[in-house]
Amino acid sequence: MTEIAEPVRESVRRLRCALFVDFDNVYLGLRRLDPAAAAAFAQEPGHWLASLETGTDADGDFARRFLIRACYLNPSAFSEFRPNFTRAGFTVVDCPSLTQQGKSSADINLVLDAVDALAAPTRYDEFVIVSADADFTPLALRCRAADRRVTIVTASPAASAYRSVADAVVTADQLVELVGTPEAEAPAATNGGAGTAGGTAKRQTAHAASPARRAVLRFVRAADRPAGGSTVAQAAMTADPSLRSDWAGAGSFSAWLARDVPEVATASNFVWDPKRFSEADLPVSGSVDLPPLQRQVVAVTDVPNLPTERYRVLLETLAAEIKAHAFDRAETTRRVRDACQAAGEPIGRGSVNTVVTGLLLAGLEPDKHPPAKAIATTWADNVVGLCRGARMDLSPADVAAIRAWVGGGLAKG
Known part of the structure; x- marks a missing residue:
């Protein structure tokens, strides 16, 4: 007689949410990082919206109900994507450029609507801000002061002050995965053979369904x-x-x-997730005692905590890799990690991924096979820019020290 496992019943919190999407910021960030992901974000908003509707935190599972879905975009540049968001149930707010520099009114429109939502009769449990723009930090602070949960979704590096205000942060890499086609959750692996199919199969079903x-x-x-x-x-x-x-x-x-x-x-x-990290990414593995300036840079910008010589190995290995093979972000970072570790340097995939992501967002074009010095210069420029964006007070000597450190002694200037 076949036994049917009873469905798992669990208590799921339900959050009433307000979602605000700074389209230009996210789309342009994703396009530099992963053009395919940018296209998926713009063309199939219903897909990634559905992915955001469930989650978990320290208090357990939760489900989001997006009572407000607002998207702010520049119609002169991105009007082709407007119908996609309308079809997904978004209110699309046109924010044309108002200055010669192309600055749109998206940020002020978004903030005004969010503040209105804070004061609305409906109490929104969570505000989800889809933007890496640190100008939204005061808005996030205002939401927290009103005892509302804040989640930010970014497509490029966000200032540490902005991230620290949020209860949850969806990083650029996580967003790339979110907008992609979700992989089916693999069943639990088994060691049993054909003779254990009966009881083992039932246990596996229960384990796979486990909250x-x-x-x-x-x-x-x-x-x-x-x-x-x-x-x-x-x-x-x-x-x-x-x-x-x-x-x-x-x-x-x-x-x-x-x-x-x-x-x-x-x-x-x-x-950890072995698809993204390895033992070399552990805090106890490969960490170094950097000078005070470099320690502050790591704390403020989250760049890898590597000494100069490891940065040099990483950058030179990356240059050799993109010259030898067609660039694919996931495969390239894996091969660079493997090559660094084969050379005896405990550089984790997380560190490699951070550098590669920063280079792409800074405008590096891997298909043009830039040499190690050009890669190092772009990376150093990016790190100094992150420091200045975080309002670090840097002297010329500080800038030179940072460039020499993260550039592995290869960066120009």
Whole structure:
């Protein structure tokens, strides 16, 4: 007799949300980073909107209901995408250029509408701001002061002050994944053979449907670095309090992960997505004691905490890689990571990805096979720009020290 597993019932919080999209900022940022992702963002807003409708945090799973969906775009440049957002249920606000420099009125229109929403009779639990523009920091602060959850979605580096105000941040890399075609969640791996199909299949079904498994996968896949094991364990127990006793028979958190969530990797009390990170990305691996100026730059801009000689290896390896192979962001970062580690340098994929992303957003054209010095100069320019955007007070000597450091001694100027 075939046994049918009962559906898993779980309590899901429902958030009333207001969504505000700074189209020009996001589309242009994505286009520099990944043209295909930019096209998907503009042509299929309903797809990524549906992806945003569910999520998880330290308090468990939640579902968003977007009561306000507003998109602000420059019609003279992007009118072709207007019908796509209208079809997805957005109110599209035309924000034409008002100055000779091409500055549109998107930011002020967005802020005014958001402040109106804060004062509306309907209480919006969350404000989702889709823009990397740090000019929205005061708006985010205003929302937090009114005890509203704030999520920002960015397509390019956002100032640390802007990110720190938010309860959640969807980074550029996460947005690229969000607008792409979602991969079906893989079932839990098994060691059983054909003779164990009956009971094992039932257990696998239960594990795959586990709210704790889903919570861990969401948490780890959304993390911008390897996550602490205790934090991930707390997310699992919040989603399924019954795990607190003996981890569903596994005995420990690590054993439960190995059995029920084999897609993640673990070591040294950290958990991460092996598609994006490796052990070289762990805080305890490859970290260095930098001088005070460089430590401040790392803290403010989130650039990799690497010494000069490792930056040099990374940049020279990247130059050699894009000369030898056609550029593909995911594959290129993986091959550069592998080559650096083969050379004995503990440089993680997260560090490589940060540098490659910064270079693309700074305008580097990999298809033109720039030499290592040109790549280093572009990267150094980008880092100095991030520092100035964060309002760091830099002397000429500071700028020279930063350029020599992150440029691996290769950057011009």
